[in-house]
């Protein structure tokens with residue numbers, strides 16, 4: 330199971346592990362211990378979403394860490410009021426609360442590395458959801474992703490959910506079942522419980538494998554594009570996009586350059602539509618600016634493309 334990752338990573342370094350108490354993260358935790366990772370900090374956030382069951386999850390995780398002789402970080406977040414305050418979905422609020430929690434754990438433990446238990450089914454659902462939302466490409470989660478000062482690792486992206494459960498059963502290890510996973514409340518749950526089984530039935534294909542391969546191909550294309558763009562020196566020393574050089578590139582590479590540039594500038598949700606609008610900035614006769622998410626704008630100025638804040642200041 331992902332033996333390459335477990336072999337390559339330094340086992341004596343400290344690592345934070347995100348553990349909800351569910352089967353996936355319990356399997357991850359025990360696999361890491363089996364593989365000889367010694368300096369693990371088990372991090373659990375109580376989202377305060379499921380009353381007493383959430384408190385039981387927290388106790389369960391704390392006890393499991395204790396039995397394994399590992400350090401623990403327990404946090405709480407008020408996800409319902411976060412949703413209300415910012416008008417965001419439950420999933421987004423929970424994810425943002427977890428990111429803040431991991432960032433705090435990282436600074437307390439002086440450890441900028443977090444391991445998460447996303448697996449092959451999670452990857453397939455992510456690709457499908459991104460496709461449905463109109464994202465650029467068949468984008469999945471990355472095995473390694475740096476956000477700010479923190480790097481997230483997902484060594485189980487190629488491992489099936491059933492394999493993780495089999496592993497836990499074979500070792501007689503318990504886990505907590507999250508009742509909300511079976512409820513059709515969140516989009517992800519509907520994709521998992523309704524759309525994916527239906528699509529698999531209709532196509533007669535292993536959908537998880539097919540979507541996982543699509544994500545891998547997409548990641549490969551992004552790597553090739555990054556290499557070609559580096560060779561073409563499309564970024565100036567300030568990191569802006571150099572328009573005369575951009576204009577010499579095939580359209581697919583122009584789009585790849587825009588996607589990478591916007592991602593680096595922290596523009597989330599880069600849709601196919603956004604990229605089609607931005608590509609028009611390459612033409613001297615086209616518009617001079619395109620509105621992006623969060624009040625940001627992409628602007629053409631003096632032969633370069635740059636990202637501005639809503640106050641017209643250039644962003645680094």
Ligand SMILES: Nc1ncnc2c1ncn2[C@@H]1O[C@H](COP(=O)(O)OP(=O)(O)OP(=O)(O)O)[C@@H](O)[C@H]1O
Pocket residue numbers: 346347348349350351352353354355372373374375376427444445446447451507510
């Ligand atoms: N409450 C939490 N505290 C700490 N880490 C979490 C928590 N919830 C999720 N994670 C981490 O983020 C990963 C992805 O979250 P997701 O909600 O998709 O998983 P999950 O359905 O809770 O899975 P699991 O079976 O691992 O509990 C988890 O596998 C785990 O590593």
